[in-house]
Amino acid sequence: MTNSFKNIPIKSEASDAADELYEVRKKIQVRSVTGIFATYRWLLVWITQLVFYGMPWLTWNGRSAVLFDLTTRKFYIFGLIFWPQDLIYLALLLMVSAFGLFWWTAIAGRLWCGYACPQTVYTEIFMWIEEKIEGNHVARQKLDKAPFSARKLWLRGGKHAAWLALSLWTGFTFVAYFTPLATLFQETASWNFGPWEMFWIFFYGLATYGNAGFLREQVCKYMCPYARFQSVMFDRDTLIISYDTERGEPRGSRKKSADPAELGLGSCIDCGICVQVCPTGIDIRKGLQYECIGCAACIDGCDQVMEKMNYPKGLIRYTTENALEHAYDEKKGLMSHILRPRIILYTAILAILVAAMIGTLAVRNPLKVDVLRDRNTLVRETAYGLENVYTINIINTDEAVHSFSVDVDGINGIKLASDTKLPIQMTPGSTQKFSVRVIADPAEAKPGTYEIHFKVQALDTPAMSRVEESSFISR
Numbered sequence: 001m002t003n004s005f006k007n008i009p010i011k012s013e014a015s016d017a018a019d020e021l022y023e024v025r026k027k028i029q030v031r032s033v034t035g036i037f038a039t040y041r042w043l044l045v046w047i048t049q050l051v052f053y054g055m056p057w058l059t060w061n062g063r064s065a066v067l068f069d070l071t072t073r074k075f076y077i078f079g080l081i082f083w084p085q086d087l088i089y090l091a092l093l094l095m096v097s098a099f100g101l102f103w104w105t106a107i108a109g110r111l112w113c114g115y116a117c118p119q120t121v122y123t124e125i126f127m128w129i130e131e132k133i134e135g136n137h138v139a140r141q142k143l144d145k146a147p148f149s150a151r152k153l154w155l156r157g158g159k160h161a162a163w164l165a166l167s168l169w170t171g172f173t174f175v176a177y178f179t180p181l182a183t184l185f186q187e188t189a190s191w192n193f194g195p196w197e198m199f200w201i202f203f204y205g206l207a208t209y210g211n212a213g214f215l216r217e218q219v220c221k222y223m224c225p226y227a228r229f230q231s232v233m234f235d236r237d238t239l240i241i242s243y244d245t246e247r248g249e250p251r252g253s254r255k256k257s258a259d260p261a262e263l264g265l266g267s268c269i270d271c272g273i274c275v276q277v278c279p280t281g282i283d284i285r286k287g288l289q290y291e292c293i294g295c296a297a298c299i300d301g302c303d304q305v306m307e308k309m310n311y312p313k314g315l316i317r318y319t320t321e322n323a324l325e326h327a328y329d330e331k332k333g334l335m336s337h338i339l340r341p342r343i344i345l346y347t348a349i350l351a352i353l354v355a356a357m358i359g360t361l362a363v364r365n366p367l368k369v370d371v372l373r374d375r376n377t378l379v380r381e382t383a384y385g386l387e388n389v390y391t392i393n394i395i396n397t398d399e400a401v402h403s404f405s406v407d408v409d410g411i412n413g414i415k416l417a418s419d420t421k422l423p424i425q426m427t428p429g430s431t432q433k434f435s436v437r438v439i440a441d442p443a444e445a446k447p448g449t450y451e452i453h454f455k456v457q458a459l460d461t462p463a464m465s466r467v468e469e470s471s472f473i474s475r
């Protein structure tokens with residue numbers, strides 16, 4: 001093809017190369033499937049979505065049980081209140097999650113992708129809605145090809161309306177983790193949202209609509225970073241979903257009553273069901289492919305075919321590369337090879353991380369104290385003695401009211417005075433910042449710098465106590 005001016009080819013070599021890199025998406029109308037792995041997938045859909053949609057409705061001590069209050073920078077998780085000072089727990093949680101994912105991937109490949117990833121879960125829900133409204137994969141393919149009509153408009157409109165309603169509810173639920181549900185309902189009734197709430201309801205909702213309704217397998221194939229690096233966690237003993245080429249080939253159609261050995265055929269009847277049920281549209285018979293999200297729909301589909309043909313199930317199955325190559329007896333040795341030294345090491349590290357997280361949470365002190373010496377005034381000589389000034393910041397991250405005493409030691413006869421009434425009473429999740437004067441007898445505090453300690457103690461809870469070190473400057 002040329003332009004009309006200079007007979008220069010409009011498509012350059014560069015654009016040809018770009019064409020090779022860019023694959024035009026073929027719309028996939030996935031055939032629904034039932035079976036043991038479909039049941040597991042739906043079980044995970046129910047569990048994850050009951051937690052996600054249900055959690056904001058739970059209350060604890062009169063507030064949302066789980067609330068990430070960004071304005072006050074406090075995270076509430078049932079009886080625990082986390083402050084910015086508790087970042088260590090978030091770091092530990094991220095380490096446990098990341099390591100848990102590595103551990104799981106090394107054992108069983110893309111189980112997360114196939115069963116629990118939000119992209120998989122919402123795609124599963126959206127496909128269910130699609131099937132309920134537009135019919136099965138054959139009906140949907142016909143609808144795709146059908147000319148515009150009132151029926152097509154009705155079905156397509158109904159599907160998108162249902163998808164949008166679910167997406168917006170998902171966005172609303174997401175924001176309810178940051179703004180209490182009751183407040184969010186009031187704001188919705190008056191259409192008077194906080195600065196970021198409306199943006200996030202629509203952004204999260206439309207992202208769900210776009211990802212689960214339109215992009216679907218494109219997200220897994222081209223956008224997901226986890227899909228890119230997980231192969232480094234695989235080895236030849238990682239569980240993968242694989243087609244048994246040795247048993248299946250040569251493939252070919254035949255009558256149910258025919259003996260495949262007589263026909264010189266393997267177990268694959270070339271029915272294509274495994275391709276039709278695949279949400280990424282690949283043919284597992286071509287071998288392990290990066291597009292495979294490990295959903296096991298092809299196992300369910302093929303097992304049904306094997307059952308109908310009276311062949312043993314498992315032509316497509318969970319196995320390992322070593323097992324497929326007969327490095328060991330698959331029936332007897334699969335489990336022992338999955339539990340290999342690498343996995344035992346990963347398990348030990350993960351167990352240490354989990355124990356560290358639980359241990360630090362169990363001994364977590366809900367009292368936080370900061371002591372800052374007033375650097376503008378080094379030392380004052382008063383009628384009572386030598387005086388240094390400090391700012392004390394007490395944070396009561398507990399769920400109960402406490403009264404806190406403040407004491408100081410480090411120099412003989414050292415005393416503490418404050419305009420703030422001590423002991424100081426503090427409500428749950430509150431902060432108090434106040435000044436104290438520390439007074440020392442000049443006879444005891446010779447010129448120099450002394451290490452002193454402030455002790456803050458909850459009067460009703462002996463375990464809620466903190467000792468903070470500071471310095472006292474004497475002349």
Ligand code: SF4
Pocket residue numbers: 243248251267268269270271272273274275285301302305315316
């Ligand atoms: S579903 Fe099983 S029998 Fe049918 S084409 Fe796929 S592998 Fe072959």
Ligand code: SF4
Pocket residue numbers: 241274277278279280281282283284291292293294295296297298299
């Ligand atoms: S090949 Fe099988 S396991 Fe992989 S994505 Fe397709 S259906 Fe799921």
